[in-house]
Amino acid sequence: MKKITTLLATASVCAGMLMSFNASAVTTLKVGTWLPPTAPQNAVVWPTWAKWVEEATEGRVKVELEYGLGHPKSMFDLVEDQVIDASFTVNGYVPGRFSLGKLAELPGESPNAEKASVALWDVQEKYFNKANEYDGLKLLGLFVHGPGQLHTTFPVNSLADIKDKKIRIGGGVVNEMGQILGVTPVGAPAPKIYEMMQQGVVEGVFLPVLDLKYLRVAEVSKYLTAFPDGMYTTTFSIFMNPDSFDALSEKDQQALMSVSGEKLSRLAGKAWGDADADGYAEAKANGIVINKLTDSDPMVTEFKAATASMSAEWIEQADAKNVDGQAALDMFRSLAK
Incomplete structure (x- = not known):
């Protein structure tokens, strides 16, 4: 009887320790x-x-x-x-x-x-x-x-200047945008951009300004063309x-x-x-020519006209997945701006 009592007590202690361990497990x-x-x-x-x-x-x-x-x-x-x-x-x-x-x-x-x-x-x-x-x-x-912007090794004064140029694209809407703008698309993951620009594999990239610092693009690019609301994201x-x-x-x-x-x-x-602020600082430190466009700039007007159909195309894609594309877009616009 004493042995049984001792065994039960030991089992109880072990069970308690196990519960305590499980409760504190990370x-x-x-x-x-x-x-x-x-x-x-x-x-x-x-x-x-x-x-x-x-x-x-x-x-x-x-x-x-x-x-x-x-x-x-x-x-x-x-x-x-x-x-x-x-x-x-x-x-x-x-x-x-x-x-x-x-x-x-x-x-x-x-x-x-x-x-x-x-x-x-x-x-x-x-x-x-x-x-x-x-x-x-x-x-x-x-x-x-x-906002995604345009980083190039050559000056850009109109959208015609990037036509047929080898531009790195990263997937998503930017691929469709690049096709509309007539660039020669080169696909690659973001960490490869520095090497590609350094070796002349591409002449430009669509990227947010922060990557001038964090992907070291400021070391291999020469011009930044910044659209007021960005080109994409x-x-x-x-x-x-x-x-x-x-x-x-x-x-x-x-x-x-x-x-x-x-x-x-x-x-x-x-x-x-x-982090885009860090990118602009890096651009200035590396002597990059920054062209900040305004809404009245002809290039901005041209860009908006060229890409105007993209929202309607997205709505069609959403509707095909049984999602109310127009309602979703309206909600997004009301919250994002």
């Missing part, structure tokens, strides 16, 4: 990134979100960055295959899969990255979720970078493996999402948009 989410440590996503967005997640889960969930995992487009596969738990990348790197997010990329629609990022998330929640474009992924946030998704998400307790799932969604989208949009 889950570390591995987050993949493909940009350098100084880029806004890695210097601002991920560290801030990691702090939010840790605080919201009372230390039960932590975030760890992993660099150098390959081409940015591979992030979707790496997360879906649970090689890593979460990541972010450019929607346009996977043509056809994420067509609805191109709404925010349309010329002149996203002059402010923070407002546009929040607007895109809200439109996603109201109109786009039902299209299931993120099937196989847990969507955590959406954002855009600052790029949609990024922040996503997680559904099984990794489901492995968290319900309490921690709710905590993680409380610091994701619109809050994470706003954080990312603001960080990327604010």
